[in-house]
Amino acid sequence: MNDHYDAQGEAPGISEHSGGGLRSYLIGAGFATILTLASFWASSTQLIYGPGVPILLGVLAIAQMGVHLVFFLHISSAPDQTNNFLALAFGIFVVGLVVFGSMIIMANLNHAMMPMNRLMQMQR
Missing domain, CATH: 1.20.58 (Methane Monooxygenase Hydroxylase; Chain G, domain 1)
Structure with a gap:
């Protein structure tokens, strides 16, 4: 053999x-x-x-x-594909973390921002 x-x-x-x-x-x-x-x-x-x-x-x-x-x-669920599947899952996790984390940060910045009408009054 x-x-x-x-x-x-x-x-x-x-x-x-x-x-x-x-x-x-x-x-x-x-x-x-x-x-x-x-x-x-x-x-x-x-x-x-x-x-x-x-x-x-x-x-x-x-x-x-x-x-x-x-x-x-x-990509399949075969035993020899475990590393490929885990790499795919980790990649999806990282992309989701970046996208949803960015959305949370932008929503927080938008909430903390001064309203535009008050900003315009301060410039006069």
């Missing part, structure tokens, strides 16, 4: 489900195209209740991210 292969006869870190062949990329491109066209349709049609459009676009955007993670970045 060759030392470069694991017990199942595959190279370490490479399996049928984690690697991406041309077929996987084409399926992912098809799903991504369909979701993109659905987003353009949803934003331009009158068939959907107006206030529900942003929610639908958010759902389609999350689905698009899922397609990219699975078909192009090959």
